[in-house]
Amino acid sequence: MPTNTPAWPARRLVSKLPNVGTTIFTVMSKLATEIGAINLSQGFPGFDCSPELVTLVEHYLRKGFNQYAPMTGVPALREALAQKTTDLYNVSYDPETEITVTSGATEAIFAAVTAVIRPGRDAGPDEVIVFEPAYDSYVPAIELNGGVPVYVTLTPPDYTIDWDVVREKITDKTRLILVNTPHNPTGRVWTTDDLNQLASVVRDRDIWIVSDEVYEHILLDGRQHNSLMTHPDLRERTFIIGSFGKTFHITGWKIGYCLAPADLTTEFRKIHQYLTFSTVTPIQYALADYLKEPERYLSLPVFYERKRDLFLDGIRGSRFTFKPAEGSFFQTVSYAAITDEPDYDLAIRLTKEIGVASIPVSVFYNQKNDYKVLRFCFAKDDAILQEAAERLSRL
Ligand code: PMP
Ligand code: GLN
Numbered sequence: 001m002p003t004n005t006p007a008w009p010a011r012r013l014v015s016k017l018p019n020v021g022t023t024i025f026t027v028m029s030k031l032a033t034e035i036g037a038i039n040l041s042q043g044f045p046g047f048d049c050s051p052e053l054v055t056l057v058e059h060y061l062r063k064g065f066n067q068y069a070p071m072t073g074v075p076a077l078r079e080a081l082a083q084k085t086t087d088l089y090n091v092s093y094d095p096e097t098e099i100t101v102t103s104g105a106t107e108a109i110f111a112a113v114t115a116v117i118r119p120g121r122d123a124g125p126d127e128v129i130v131f132e133p134a135y136d137s138y139v140p141a142i143e144l145n146g147g148v149p150v151y152v153t154l155t156p157p158d159y160t161i162d163w164d165v166v167r168e169k170i171t172d173k174t175r176l177i178l179v180n181t182p183h184n185p186t187g188r189v190w191t192t193d194d195l196n197q198l199a200s201v202v203r204d205r206d207i208w209i210v211s212d213e214v215y216e217h218i219l220l221d222g223r224q225h226n227s228l229m230t231h232p233d234l235r236e237r238t239f240i241i242g243s244f245g246k247t248f249h250i251t252g253w254k255i256g257y258c259l260a261p262a263d264l265t266t267e268f269r270k271i272h273q274y275l276t277f278s279t280v281t282p283i284q285y286a287l288a289d290y291l292k293e294p295e296r297y298l299s300l301p302v303f304y305e306r307k308r309d310l311f312l313d314g315i316r317g318s319r320f321t322f323k324p325a326e327g328s329f330f331q332t333v334s335y336a337a338i339t340d341e342p343d344y345d346l347a348i349r350l351t352k353e354i355g356v357a358s359i360p361v362s363v364f365y366n367q368k369n370d371y372k373v374l375r376f377c378f379a380k381d382d383a384i385l386q387e388a389a390e391r392l393s394r395l
Pocket of ligand 2: 008023025026035041043184
């Protein structure tokens with residue numbers, strides 16, 4: 001029977017993300033597992049969360065909190081987040097209209113970008129300023145919404161922002177700026193000057209901000225977290241994104257949140273309700289209880305600073321060079337004095353030959369800029385960090 005429609009095997013779905021493959025985190029973790037290597041690649045704690053938190057989740061599971069949560073998140077958790085935000089930053093968000101619980105920061109980032117970015121018509125697509133190296137979910141979120149990423153490239157060893165370059169990249173089409181502090185992968189932390197510069201760049205412009213602050217509690221060497229919400233001009237145009245995954249060692253639970261002024265939250269929730277509708281119920285109740293003791297997150301700087309230092313002390317005598325991470329649980333390290341191999345090849349080789357997996361930082365750059373830098377996650381048990389450092393020091 002002749003037909004103009006090709007048979008199924010001949011039909012091909014045209015990719016909306018032709019340049020996207022499997023994420024580097026999946027590639028490196030899989031290789032590390034196959035080989036039995038120490039995995040300092042993908043960013044997740046190598047230790048368990050607190051048993052008290054597990055007991056709380058179990059309690060709510062057994063009490064029958066097992067149906068849909070409210071679309072915006074359970075009230076107790078939104079209230080606990082509002083309280084934490086006031087206590088820590090002296091900024092208030094209304095739990096009813098300005099706080100939304102999401103299925104991880106990834107969902108929140110996608111919903112916030114989707115709320116703002118359009119493919120445009122005659123004027124052309126919206127533009128988004130992206131500081132690179134950039135976390136891998138940002139650009140796909142922009143592109144799936146028909147936006148265009150405009151890159152501001154940050155370079156080692158400082159990864160500081162040249163605000164004149166940012167100003168040059170702003171056009172009438174710039175609709176959004178994506179911020180990440182503390183920063184993955186570089187560990188850099190925004191200063192109050194960065195906040196002031198950003199505020200001056202966006203003043204009198206129709207530009208929104210998504211601020212990914214998932215490492216807000218991992219600030220090292222006595223630094224403070226300069227949340228964008230603390231600048232009044234920024235608060236009113238910013239979606240602040242958080243995640244419990246990093247804070248309570250529960251990356252597998254995929255639970256995050258978005259704080260944003262009511263008008264932005266209204267639009268954010270329109271997207272959220274059709275992406276996931278709501279987020280896992282018993283965990284929300286458990287986290288609302290667990291947040292009541294601030295020491296549970298205020299202890300993180302001391303905890304992670306010691307781990308970072310353990311790792312750095314272990315490689316100090318080697319030819320790797322580094323600036324200690326200012327925040328997050330990632331340490332970047334230059335191997336320029338050791339070899340000029342591409343960072344991707346070296347990351348694979350080190351996994352296979354010495355059994356230590358890392359992430360090549362070039363993957364976080366649009367043009368795969370290779371500055372000979374690897375990223376190591378130090379959220380691991382002490383003995384693992386010491387063993388990894390010992391192996392690396394033999395290079
Ligand atoms: N933003 C950054 C900078 C991250 O490093 C991560 C993941 N580790 C996320 C967002 C995603 O967080 P979640 O697992 O809560 O989706
Ligand atoms: N955020 C983690 C990292 O940077 C990985 C998350 C993921 O695997 N998608 O390593």
